[in-house]
Amino acid sequence: MTHLGYLMAGWGISLVVLGGYAVRLVRRGRSLIALVPEDRRRWLESPGTDRD
Amino acid sequence: MTDDAGPEPPSFDLTPRPARPASGTRRGALTLLLLLVGGMVFVLLRTLGDASLFFYDVAEAVELRSELGDGRFRVVGTPQPGLVVTESDGGSAVVFTLCAGDVLADVVHQGDPAELFQPGVPVVLQGAWTAGRPTALDGLSNAAGDGWYLRTDHMVVKHDNDYRADGAELAPCGAAG
Amino acid sequence: MAGRDERPGTTGSRGSRLLGCVALASLVVLGVLAFFLTGPDVRIHPTTGEEFGQFDAVRMLYLHVPMAVLMYASFMLCAAASVGVLVKRTPWWDVMAHSTAEVGTVLCGLVLVTGSIWGRPVWNTWWEWGDVRLMTTLVLFLLFAGYLALRRTTTDPRRQERQAAVVALVAVLDIPLVNRSVAWWENRTLHQRSTLEELKIEDLTLFTLMFSFLTFGLVVWWLTLQRFRVGWLERAAIDHAVGSAIADRRSETSADELDAAIGVTDEQVGEASP
Numbered sequence: 001m002t003h004l005g006y007l008m009a010g011w012g013i014s015l016v017v018l019g020g021y022a023v024r025l026v027r028r029g030r031s032l033i034a035l036v037p038e039d040r041r042r043w044l045e046s047p048g049t050d051r052d
Numbered sequence: 053m054t055d056d057a058g059p060e061p062p063s064f065d066l067t068p069r070p071a072r073p074a075s076g077t078r079r080g081a082l083t084l085l086l087l088l089v090g091g092m093v094f095v096l097l098r099t100l101g102d103a104s105l106f107f108y109d110v111a112e113a114v115e116l117r118s119e120l121g122d123g124r125f126r127v128v129g130t131p132q133p134g135l136v137v138t139e140s141d142g143g144s145a146v147v148f149t150l151c152a153g154d155v156l157a158d159v160v161h162q163g164d165p166a167e168l169f170q171p172g173v174p175v176v177l178q179g180a181w182t183a184g185r186p187t188a189l190d191g192l193s194n195a196a197g198d199g200w201y202l203r204t205d206h207m208v209v210k211h212d213n214d215y216r217a218d219g220a221e222l223a224p225c226g227a228a229g
Numbered sequence: 230m231a232g233r234d235e236r237p238g239t240t241g242s243r244g245s246r247l248l249g250c251v252a253l254a255s256l257v258v259l260g261v262l263a264f265f266l267t268g269p270d271v272r273i274h275p276t277t278g279e280e281f282g283q284f285d286a287v288r289m290l291y292l293h294v295p296m297a298v299l300m301y302a303s304f305m306l307c308a309a310a311s312v313g314v315l316v317k318r319t320p321w322w323d324v325m326a327h328s329t330a331e332v333g334t335v336l337c338g339l340v341l342v343t344g345s346i347w348g349r350p351v352w353n354t355w356w357e358w359g360d361v362r363l364m365t366t367l368v369l370f371l372l373f374a375g376y377l378a379l380r381r382t383t384t385d386p387r388r389q390e391r392q393a394a395v396v397a398l399v400a401v402l403d404i405p406l407v408n409r410s411v412a413w414w415e416n417r418t419l420h421q422r423s424t425l426e427e428l429k430i431e432d433l434t435l436f437t438l439m440f441s442f443l444t445f446g447l448v449v450w451w452l453t454l455q456r457f458r459v460g461w462l463e464r465a466a467i468d469h470a471v472g473s474a475i476a477d478r479r480s481e482t483s484a485d486e487l488d489a490a491i492g493v494t495d496e497q498v499g500e501a502s503p
């Protein structure tokens with residue numbers, strides 16, 4: 001296969017960045033969950049949608 | 053309510069205070085914002101300034117030859133079949149003819165050509181017009197041979213968007229896709 | 230967007246977990262299609278008979294093009310949500326605008342990087358300053374990076390929302406310039422014309438390109454969903470923290486101390502009592 005190094009770099013960087021971003025989102029969500037009471041975790045049911 | 057009755061009240065500050073991000077975070081964000089604005093200004097200057105990428109096609113470059121003089125410019129065209137690899141100024145050079153439609157221009161490109169450089173695949177070259185006739189042109193079957201050639205040192209390939217195996221639409225001197 | 234059967238301690242729902250699994254499975258299938266089942270771009274020149282094309286570098290097509298299109302989609306969604314912020318003024322629109330802007334910026338960064346990596350073997354250059362397609366894309370990235378930075382500089386959340394919405398609506402004006410640059414300024418860019426408009430692709434290459442849109446579409450959908458939930462939780466956490474702090478402050482302070490703090494005397498309290 002020609003240009004294998006470029007292909008590995010392009011696909012590798014993209015998958016690592018997207019995967020890292022996904023992991024960061026999941027971990028951030030988990031840490032936030034602990035700060036929010038259970039009845040306010042489901043965003044559809046959260047109060048404050050009519051703030052203004 | 054009286055001002056002079058009883059002891060001094062304890063100092064409770066119940067005034068609502070605005071929530072604000074940590075000052076370090078704010079400073080960092082402001083610095084980042086300034087860097088981004090600086091980056092935008094840099095990009096705009098590079099884009100609008102002399103470094104702006106612009107290329108003539110071969111016909112324009114031939115037509116404007118006297119105007120362009122010995123100044124450097126970029127030109128796009130399709131290399132014709134038949135290349136000569138030679139020595140020039142102590143380094144390797146590729147000699148070929150560039151075409152756009154029925155207009156031809158001879159090229160002496162200093163240094164290694166692009167990896168995917170092929171006859172029929174449009175390239176953008178950077179260099180200047182030079183008077184003369186390199187002897188290597190004798191090896192080309194379709195040289196322009198008009199007493200001028202393009203002496204170039206920067207080559208990029210301008211690929212088309214055709215991924216079909218037959219390549220039926222590719223004309224020998226077609227414009228870049 | 231949210232399911233109602235979240236496991237305690239996660240932002241996932243049955244739907245989003247299924248979406249994530251399907252996206253991952255699609256990525257595996259796309260890898261097989263892109264690297265093993267499709268062939269390299271090798272064409273025979275009609276007059277010289279020589280081989281030419283992008284050879285195996287063409288496999289970047291299945292990565293770069295869908296990410297670019299989904300980047301446009303994310304930023305357009307951000308612009309639509311920003312209109313919602315200015316008109317409706319509800320948190321939902323702001324969280325949506327913030328989420329799509331962040332996901333779009335990640336994609337835009339990757340589009341620039343993968344474009345550069347693809348450009349090296351195919352164009353013979355990592356980057357060309359002054360190339361109108363590259364420059365307008367870089368400006369788009371800087372604009373939305375600025376949008377994200379701006380959101381961290383303002384202290385007033387309502388002001389922050391409105392300022393960010395205006396910036397997003399200005400930034401999104403760059404998208405037509407990015408997209409049309411290859412047609413409007415053909416002699417100012419190395420970038421090829423739109424692959425999708427002219428579709429000079431056939432058979433398995435075309436199928437794989439379409440499949441890559443589906444795959445990265447699922448990935449971006451999942452990321453946006455998760456980012457939205459994180460954004461919503463951030464707001465809920467702040468609201469909850471503020472509510473708890475007020476309740477704590479109240480519980481720490483007795484009625485007598487409160488009266489004293491505001492200068493009310495025992496006599497006045499007695500007079501006021503029935």
